[in-house]
Amino acid sequence: xxxxxxxxxxxxxxxxxxxxxxxxxxxxxxxxxxxxxxxxxxxxxxxxxxxxxxxxxxxxxxxxxxxxxxxxxxxxxxxxxxxxxxxxxxxxxxxxxxxxxxxxxxxxxxxxxxxxxxxxxxxxxxxxxxxxxxxxxxxxxxxxxxxxxxxxxxxxxxxxxxxxxxxxxxxxxxxxxxxxxxxxxxxxxxxxxxxxxxxxxxxxxxxxxxxxxxxxxxxxxxxxxxxxxxxxxxxxxxxxxxxx
Amino acid sequence: xxxxxxxxxxxxxxxxxxxxxxxxxxxxxxxxxxxxxxxxxxxxxxxxxxxxxxxxxxxxxxxxxxxxxxxxxxxxxxxxxxxxxxxxxxxxxxxxxxxxxxxxxxxxxxxxxxxxxxxxxxxxxxxxxxxxxxxxxxxxxxxxxxxxxxxxxxxxxxxxxxxxxxxxxxxxxxxxxxxxxxxxxxxxxxxxxxxxxxxxxxxxxxxxxxxxxxxxxxxxxxxxxxxxxxxxxxxxxxxxxxxx
Numbered sequence: 001x002x003x004x005x006x007x008x009x010x011x012x013x014x015x016x017x018x019x020x021x022x023x024x025x026x027x028x029x030x031x032x033x034x035x036x037x038x039x040x041x042x043x044x045x046x047x048x049x050x051x052x053x054x055x056x057x058x059x060x061x062x063x064x065x066x067x068x069x070x071x072x073x074x075x076x077x078x079x080x081x082x083x084x085x086x087x088x089x090x091x092x093x094x095x096x097x098x099x100x101x102x103x104x105x106x107x108x109x110x111x112x113x114x115x116x117x118x119x120x121x122x123x124x125x126x127x128x129x130x131x132x133x134x135x136x137x138x139x140x141x142x143x144x145x146x147x148x149x150x151x152x153x154x155x156x157x158x159x160x161x162x163x164x165x166x167x168x169x170x171x172x173x174x175x176x177x178x179x180x181x182x183x184x185x186x187x188x189x190x191x192x193x194x195x196x197x198x199x200x201x202x203x204x205x206x207x208x209x210x211x212x213x214x215x216x217x218x219x220x221x222x223x224x225x226x227x228x229x230x231x232x233x234x235x236x237x238x239x240x241x242x243x244x
Numbered sequence: 245x246x247x248x249x250x251x252x253x254x255x256x257x258x259x260x261x262x263x264x265x266x267x268x269x270x271x272x273x274x275x276x277x278x279x280x281x282x283x284x285x286x287x288x289x290x291x292x293x294x295x296x297x298x299x300x301x302x303x304x305x306x307x308x309x310x311x312x313x314x315x316x317x318x319x320x321x322x323x324x325x326x327x328x329x330x331x332x333x334x335x336x337x338x339x340x341x342x343x344x345x346x347x348x349x350x351x352x353x354x355x356x357x358x359x360x361x362x363x364x365x366x367x368x369x370x371x372x373x374x375x376x377x378x379x380x381x382x383x384x385x386x387x388x389x390x391x392x393x394x395x396x397x398x399x400x401x402x403x404x405x406x407x408x409x410x411x412x413x414x415x416x417x418x419x420x421x422x423x424x425x426x427x428x429x430x431x432x433x434x435x436x437x438x439x440x441x442x443x444x445x446x447x448x449x450x451x452x453x454x455x456x457x458x459x460x461x462x463x464x465x466x467x468x469x470x471x472x473x474x475x476x477x478x479x480x481x482x483x484x485x486x487x488x
Binding site: 062085131 | 300304309311316327336
C-alpha cells in the first residue's frame with residue numbers, strides 16, 4: 001500500500017487518542033469530579049509516581065539509540081524537565097510535592113513498595129518498548145502528549161474545586177506540563193510525520209500510540225480494580241486508612 | 245576474599261592507567277611530537293570522531309539504566325557537554341572544528357564512511373559494555389578520564405608547537421576537557437568507591453577500566469597499522485592525499 005500523506009497520518013494518530021486516551025477512563029472521571037476519597041487519591045498519586053520516575057529512563061533509552069545529534073539535543077530537555085537540573089527541581093520533584101501534600105511518606109512513595117504490580121509492569125513495558133522498537137516508533141509512543149493538556153486542565157480545575165486536601169501548590173506538576181507537553185508533542189509529531197515514510201512504518205507508529213494509550217489505560221484499570229470496584233487490593237499493595 | 249578499602253581500590257584503578265592508558269601508545273608519541281604528516285593527523289581526527297559521536301549514546305544508555313535520580317541529574321551534564329544544549333555548541337561540535345581546521349569535509353567525517361572498521365568496532369564495544377554490564381561497572385568504565393588531563397595538556401602543547409596546520413581554535417576541544425574531565429572523573433571515582441562494596445564488584449570495576457583502556461588502545465593500534473606501520477590502509481578507509 002502507498003504511504004499516507006503526513007496529514008492523514010496525523011489524523012489517524014489523533015483518532016487513537018479520541019478512541020482510547022485515558023481521559024475516557026471512569027477512574028479519571030471519578031478523580032476529577034471529586035468522587036474519590038483521599039485514600040483513593042493517594043493510591044492514584046503513589047502509583048502514578050512509578051510512571052513519572054520511569055520517564056527519564058525511557059527518554060535516556062531513546063537518546064542512547066540515535067546517532068542524530070540534533071534529535072538528542074532536542075530530546076534531552078525532556079530529561080532536564082523531569083529530573084531537574086541545577087536549581088530547577090524538575091517534574092518528579094513536583095510530583096513528590098503532590099504526594100507530600102497528600103500526606104504520604106516520601107520514602108514509601110519512592111520505594112514503590114506500595115505500588116500495584118500491574119502499574120510497574122505497564123511502566124516497564126513502556127521503557128522496554130522504547131528500548132527495543134525502531135526509533136520512529138519510540139518517538140511515536142510519546143505522542144499521547146498531544147492529548148495531555150486537555151486532561152491536565154480538567155484535572156487542575158476539577159481537583160482544586162472538589163477536594164479540600166488539594167491546593168495550587170500540589171498541582172504545580174500539571175500547571176508546568178500545560179506548557180511543556182505541547183512543545184514536546186509538536187516536535188515528536190513533526191519527527192514522526194517526516195520519518196515514517198512507508199505505509200508499514202506509519203502503521204507501526206499509529207500502533208505505538210495505541211500501545212502507549214494501553215500503558216496508561218492499564219494503570220487506571222489496576223487502580224480501579226484495587227481501589228474502586230470491586231476494591232480488591234492485592235497483597236502488599238498500599239491500603240488507604242479510609243478503606244473499610 | 246575481603247573487599248579492598250576504597251583507597252586501595254582507587255590505587256588499583258590508577259595502576260591500570262599507569263600500565264595501559266593510551267598516552268603510552270607510540271601513535272600518540274608521534275602525534276604529539278610533530279612526527280606525523282597532515283594526512284596522518286587527519287586520519288586520527290576522523291577516526292576519533294567516531295568515539296566522540298558515540299559518547300552521548302553511551303551516557304544516555306547509562307542514564308536509562310538507573311532509577312537513581314541524583315545519579316541521572318549529575319550524569320546528564322556529560323550529555324550536555326558533548327552534544328551541546330541551547331547556545332552551548334558542545335564537544336562534538338568542537339571536535340568538528342578540529343576536523344574542519346584539518347581541511348576534512350564535514351559530511352565525510354560525520355558519515356564515518358572513511359573510518360577504520362576496527363575503530364567502529366571498538367567504539368560500539370564500549371557502548372554495549374555500558375548497556376550490558378552492571379551500573380557500577382558502567383560508571384567505572386568512564387574512569388579513564390582520571391588519566392586524560394595529562395595527555396590533553398601534552399597534546400595541546402605538542403600539536404600547537406609542532407604542526408603549522410594546528411592553531412588554538414582547533415584545539416578548543418582539548419582545552420575544554422581540561423576542566424570537564426577532572427570534575428566528571430572525581431564524581432565517578434567516588435561513586436565507584438562507594439558502590440563497589442564486594443571484592444567481586446571491585447575486581448569487575450578494575451577490569452572495566454582495563455576494558456576501557458583497551459577500547460582506546462585498539463583505536464590507536466588500528467590507526468598505527470593503517471597509517472604508520474606498515475601503512476596498510478583497509479579497503480574503503482580514508483586515504484590521505486599525502487600517502488605515497
